[in-house]
Amino acid sequence: VPKALLFDDTLRLVKDQPKPRATNGESLVSVHLAGICNTDLEIAKGYMNFRGIIGHEFVGTVEESTSKGLVGRRVVGEINCVCGQCVNCQNGRATHCANRTTVGIDHRDGALAEYVAIPNRNLHIVPDGVSDEAAVFAEPLAAALEILEQIHVKPTDKVVVLGDGKLGLLVAQVISLTGADVTVVGRYAHKLRILDSLGIPTMLLDRASSEAGATAASDDRMRAADIVIECAGKPEGLSLAREIIRPRGTIVLKSTYVGSNSFSFTQLAVDEVRIVGSRCGPFAPALRLLAKGSVQVEAMIEAVFSIDDAERAFAAALAPGAMKVLIRPRH
Amino acid sequence: VPKALLFDDTLRLVKDQPKPRATNGESLVSVHLAGICNTDLEIAKGYMNFRGIIGHEFVGTVEESTSKGLVGRRVVGEINCVCGQCVNCQNGRATHCANRTTVGIDHRDGALAEYVAIPNRNLHIVPDGVSDEAAVFAEPLAAALEILEQIHVKPTDKVVVLGDGKLGLLVAQVISLTGADVTVVGRYAHKLRILDSLGIPTMLLDRASSEAGATAASDDRMRAADIVIECAGKPEGLSLAREIIRPRGTIVLKSTYVGSNSFSFTQLAVDEVRIVGSRCGPFAPALRLLAKGSVQVEAMIEAVFSIDDAERAFAAALAPGAMKVLIRPRH
Numbered sequence: 001v002p003k004a005l006l007f008d009d010t011l012r013l014v015k016d017q018p019k020p021r022a023t024n025g026e027s028l029v030s031v032h033l034a035g036i037c038n039t040d041l042e043i044a045k046g047y048m049n050f051r052g053i054i055g056h057e058f059v060g061t062v063e064e065s066t067s068k069g070l071v072g073r074r075v076v077g078e079i080n081c082v083c084g085q086c087v088n089c090q091n092g093r094a095t096h097c098a099n100r101t102t103v104g105i106d107h108r109d110g111a112l113a114e115y116v117a118i119p120n121r122n123l124h125i126v127p128d129g130v131s132d133e134a135a136v137f138a139e140p141l142a143a144a145l146e147i148l149e150q151i152h153v154k155p156t157d158k159v160v161v162l163g164d165g166k167l168g169l170l171v172a173q174v175i176s177l178t179g180a181d182v183t184v185v186g187r188y189a190h191k192l193r194i195l196d197s198l199g200i201p202t203m204l205l206d207r208a209s210s211e212a213g214a215t216a217a218s219d220d221r222m223r224a225a226d227i228v229i230e231c232a233g234k235p236e237g238l239s240l241a242r243e244i245i246r247p248r249g250t251i252v253l254k255s256t257y258v259g260s261n262s263f264s265f266t267q268l269a270v271d272e273v274r275i276v277g278s279r280c281g282p283f284a285p286a287l288r289l290l291a292k293g294s295v296q297v298e299a300m301i302e303a304v305f306s307i308d309d310a311e312r313a314f315a316a317a318l319a320p321g322a323m324k325v326l327i328r329p330r331h
Numbered sequence: 332v333p334k335a336l337l338f339d340d341t342l343r344l345v346k347d348q349p350k351p352r353a354t355n356g357e358s359l360v361s362v363h364l365a366g367i368c369n370t371d372l373e374i375a376k377g378y379m380n381f382r383g384i385i386g387h388e389f390v391g392t393v394e395e396s397t398s399k400g401l402v403g404r405r406v407v408g409e410i411n412c413v414c415g416q417c418v419n420c421q422n423g424r425a426t427h428c429a430n431r432t433t434v435g436i437d438h439r440d441g442a443l444a445e446y447v448a449i450p451n452r453n454l455h456i457v458p459d460g461v462s463d464e465a466a467v468f469a470e471p472l473a474a475a476l477e478i479l480e481q482i483h484v485k486p487t488d489k490v491v492v493l494g495d496g497k498l499g500l501l502v503a504q505v506i507s508l509t510g511a512d513v514t515v516v517g518r519y520a521h522k523l524r525i526l527d528s529l530g531i532p533t534m535l536l537d538r539a540s541s542e543a544g545a546t547a548a549s550d551d552r553m554r555a556a557d558i559v560i561e562c563a564g565k566p567e568g569l570s571l572a573r574e575i576i577r578p579r580g581t582i583v584l585k586s587t588y589v590g591s592n593s594f595s596f597t598q599l600a601v602d603e604v605r606i607v608g609s610r611c612g613p614f615a616p617a618l619r620l621l622a623k624g625s626v627q628v629e630a631m632i633e634a635v636f637s638i639d640d641a642e643r644a645f646a647a648a649l650a651p652g653a654m655k656v657l658i659r660p661r662h
Contacts, residue, residue, distance in 0.1 A: 087555065087577075088577075088578055093578055093579055096578030096579065096602065096603070146603075150603070224418065235596075238596060246418075246419075247419055247424055247427030248424055248427065253596055253599060253600045254600060255596070255597070255600065256597040256600050256601065257597055258597070259595075259597075260593045260594055260595045260596075261593070261594055261595075261596055262591045262592070262593050262594075263591055263592055263593075263594050263596075264590070264591045264592075265566075265569060265584055265586070265591075265592055265594075265606075265608075266586070266587040266588055266589070266590075268584060268606070268608035269584045269585060269586065269587050269608040269609060269610055270587065270608070270610055271427065271608060272427070272477075272481070272607070272608045272609055272610055273608050274605060274606065274607045274608070275596075275599070275605065275606040275607075276603070276605045277596075277599035277600040277601070277602060277603045277604050277605070278600060278603055279600055279601055279602075279603055
């Protein structure tokens with residue numbers, strides 16, 4: 001009987017989860033590998049009031065499908081399950097579907113499980129040359145690419161990425177592909193070294209002064225950025241972004257965290273700064289970049305655990321400075 | 332001896348203000364008419380810590396100039412006095428000059444006076460067909476046009492303008508020229524009537540429920556706006572904007588007020604909303620629209636006072652629901 005990681009006030013391994021059915025335009029995917037995202041850690045703290053099987057980063061093989069051509073194919077899947085009928089769906093904003101459910105996040109069981117049911121339209125076939133360990137990054141890599149769907153990053157732009165979390169490392173790599181002058185500000189030398197090895201300049205945020213971002217904000221490499229991409233995962237990121245952005249510059253917000261910031265919108269008007277919220281992105285270019293080897297993801301894997309060790313896996317993912325923790329649902 | 336309105340902890344009429352000199356690429360303008368802007372009211376409360384002659388909306392005649400061709404011409408003037416050398420000036424962002432002074436707002440005497448000195452490069456000659464009473468609106472009309480410099484408003488867009496203040500009325504008129512479906516939400520029936528008479532739909536914000544914007548936010552005309560332009564002049568404007576903007580929509584911030592808002596940036600990321608700060612704009616198109624009669628400004632004049640009645644003029648400008656109060660410095 002299939003295993004799954006259920007969040008229901010607490011997170012626990014369920015060993016007799018009924019196998020989902022592939023009905024209504026859906027496929028049943030046998031999960032090879034699934035990632036733990038910061039959103040999963042937030043859900044475990046109560047974010048979205050989600051109850052169900054968590055997990056939304058996965059790669060697997062289609063075992064059953066209402067679309068015969070998908071059976072047996074190795075796939076990754078978009079997480080927003082949409083109605084196709086609402087004003088957002090019909091105007092090119094399907095990820096904002098008014099009636100959406102979201103895999104492992106909002107009213108739909110997720111992929112930290114042996115099986116997950118996914119709408120056929122959400123599935124993307126993984127090219128043969130892309131390993132499972134790379135393909136499992138398709139979802140966060142698509143989220144990084146969403147920035148380039150939303151704003152024009154020019155080769156001559158000076159871009160600062162705030163945050164060396166898993167998303168920050170992907171964003172830095174994707175934005176660097178434009179030729180822009182990218183600097184990544186982070187807290188963990190071992191994570192910044194991954195970027196150093198790819199030729200992407202980095203800067204260690206001095207933890208002692210990080211609350212005010214004083215060190216970073218006074219560093220010449222930081223000042224007067226055309227674009228700041230906030231992936232810090234906490235309110236201080238936006239404060240630092242505001243200090244280093246140039247007039248008429250663009251701040252992209254990728255962080256999602258519980259709570260509100262206090263913010264001077266008047267200064268935003270005076271400096272004519274833009275703030276752009278950014279969430280899920282396109283899978284097809286993510287798979288193309290993985291197939292070409294243009295983005296390095298396997299160096300970002302912290303550890304791979306069996307689903308039987310899910311408790312240890314989550315502890316590892318929660319450790320300060322942890323990179324991507326993966327779970328293998330089947331042996 | 333010239334008169335001027337000086338702010339120096341208190342606002343007072345000075346009757347022996349030395350006449351400024353036209354040196355260093357500047358002109359001496361004899362002011363015909365000057366407007367009181369909300370920014371002046373904020374300055375009188377301490378905004379910008381300004382000390383000096385206030386006022387930045389004016390029309391006048393050049394009396395002396397280092398540029399002979401300007402002498403005797405009727406002019407309006409841009410308010411940002413810039414260095415031309417800094418990185419912002421040299422990259423097309425002169426209104427954000429790092430070394431700027433601002434007429435009547437920041438380290439430079441203003442135009443609520445018989446005379447004001449203005450850099451020649453800031454002056455725009457007023458077409459003959461434009462009255463003084465219309466030309467004095469060039470500065471706020473340029474600020475309204477700045478929105479169209481910054482974002483693309485499409486003829487098919489649904490736009491909501493929040494606020495029926497002086498700027499809100501100008502913004503509504505300018506945005507309506509695009510053909511977009513504009514609705515203006517305001518608090519004063521007598522101001523909204525000006526727009527009604529121009530064929531621009533309006534909606535009275537119910538004062539009883541306005542804190543939450545409950546009435547407006549639940550009205551079908553308000554929901555799912557492509558663009559919301561926040562001219563409400565207070566924090567509640569942004570909260571209502573956030574309630575009615577569609578996913579991936581754009582909120583333009585025109586309001587400047589003292590203080591900070593508490594704001595959920597996570598929800599901004601989830602809905603991929605854009606926020607664009609907006610300040611000073613281009614004078615040339617403002618004068619073109621005034622010359623063509625495409626924007627109606629004279630109906631927005633509350634009263635014209637002599638500079639000797641400045642105290643009464645400011646009291647009139649401060650009254651709830653007041654429209655544009657003008658001051659005539661010379662008799």
